[in-house]
Amino acid sequence: MIEHLNRVVAVVEASLADDPDVASLARSVGTTEHHLRRMFSSLAGLPLSEYVRRRRMTAAAADVLRGDEPLDVAVRHGYGSTEAFGRAFAAVHGATPREVREHGGPLRSQQQLRFRLTVEGSTSMDVRIAERPAFRLIGLAARVPLIHEGVNPHIRAHVASIPAEQHARLRALSGAEPAGLLQVTADVDPDAREGTELTYLHGVAVEAAATVPDDLDAIAVPAGTWAAFRSSGAHPGALQATWAATAAEWFPSNPWRLRPGPSIVAVLDRADDWSTATTELWLPVERA
Structure with a gap:
């Protein structure tokens, strides 16, 4: 399962503009979408959909700080308008793209996850x-x-x-x-x-x-x-x-x-x- 979750993370990173096809990914590793989503949420501490949103906006913030055109950044990250992108950006970072470009922040970055299993037997089941x-x-x-x-x-x-x-x-x-x-x-x-x-x-x-x-x-x-x-x-x-x-x-x-x-x-x-x-x-x- 740990390997499967890391594969999900890799798929998310490969195409941040698209929502991952979790059902197909689960089938490819021999499990179910239901189990994959529940294990991701339990071990990561946040839902897969929220992780994708935060990673997408973390990457978008780098583009904004680099000075890319707002519409180019919006389209690159899967949004059809600068308005929709701006709302999604502000929901994650607490500031609009313009404010971040002018002041350099604030930013709330989501680091890429890495799942590891530490075998301790800490809980007797x-x-x-x-x-x-x-x-x-x-x-x-x-x-x-x-x-x-x-x-x-x-x-x-x-x-x-x-x-x-x-x-x-x-x-x-x-x-x-x-x-x-x-x-x-x-x-x-x-x-x-x-x-x-x-x-x-x-x-x-x-x-x-x-x-x-x-x-x-x-x-x-x-x-x-x-x-x-x-x-x-x-x-x-x-x-x-x-x-x-x-x-x-x-x-x-x-x-x-x-x-x-x-x-x-x-x-x-x-x-x-x-x-x-x-x-x-x-x-x-x-x-x-």
């Missing part, structure tokens, strides 16, 4: 692989923004708005693995960009043929393989560290890759105030 038939996730769903670190206040507000009797009702409906009350994220942006919307469902898993009450939301999940990662400690920090370690350590070292599907967190045990918890993170996977 407690994981099991499970084959699951088709099932459904049912519960109460909301659209919320993606937040990478810390407690998501939108999810917290959604869960807090659910009456206690609904929590008890959902627990009673649980009828499939993962068991118990679940935290489900679905419809996540392919690049997992922070701030983009996703579907969060607070609910349980049931068999595919189970009857779903009309007042509950449902997500159909096809049959497939899952990797379940257990973590324990400060919440949500321990869970988020495990999530990060799946990309940085587990996937590069194991013959599996992510496939499309929801991510599921099963809370196995927790403190009354949620300061600590033992969880299981379920990710949909397939053989690489």
